[in-house]
Amino acid sequence: MVAHPAQWVQDFAKAGADMFTFHLEAVPPELSQLSASEAHPEVLKVCQAVRAAGMHCGIALKPATDEALVSPYVDAGLVDLVLVLTVEPGFGGQKFMADKVGKVQALRTRYPHLTIEVDGGVAPSTIMAVAAAGANAIVAGSAIFGADDPGKVIQALRQAVDTAAATP
Ligand SMILES: O=C(CO)[C@H](O)[C@H](O)COP(=O)(O)O
Structure with a gap:
């Protein structure tokens, strides 16, 4: 896991990665600020940056994290x-x-x-x-x-x- 995944997107794309999977817990908003029904702008930004860099986008979840928190991004077709x-x-x-x-x-x-x-x-x-x-x-x-x-x-x-x- 890396902290602040957004800052690594370009480097991984330049290095030839075709998939970038980031931990939801590593994006700056607190987990308590994330919702299963509404996309958080900071997470959205990472997903969009990954796609814009030409990579597939993955979201990883620690064992305690509710899986429903990925829904806004999966439902938006970004994951x-x-x-x-x-x-x-x-x-x-x-x-x-x-x-x-x-x-x-x-x-x-x-x-x-x-x-x-x-x-x-x-x-x-x-x-x-x-x-x-x-x-x-x-x-x-x-x-x-x-x-x-x-x-x-x-x-x-x-x-x-x-x-x-x-x-x-
Ligand atoms: O570091 C990891 C997760 O963060 C490893 O990828 C994971 O634990 C796989 O190893 P193992 O199959 O031995 O459990």
Whole structure:
């Protein structure tokens, strides 16, 4: 996570990034100033700057942040991806927070075509819950880099997501 994401948009675009995902909590307004029904101008500005720089726009949410707070920006068509953190951001190897899977489910129900990414503690033992809830992009660190056969783990994670997506 970086503070004040707006100041990095141009640098990332110039460096060739095609996706810029920022933490909602890192944009200057306090979380308490954000609403699920009305877009906050500072967050809007970041989304618009990302798009104007030619990148896809993602919004990441810490575990305690209400997923409904992304709605004004998703509904405005400014967001390509929502990233649901299932650990506190900062470092790998933490325990998966199973109680955050409901946030994924709520987003998928409201947004059938949105890319919903999950990051934190995702492994073969936790992927089924994540995939069944509707996540279609996965970040996995220690489960892959700590595996004897990383390719096999990646394959298992992919397969769980593909199977869940194909299940009505
Ligand atoms: O730093 C992170 C989140 O801020 C890592 O991306 C995340 O925790 C993935 O690592 P792991 O799969 O080991 O949980």
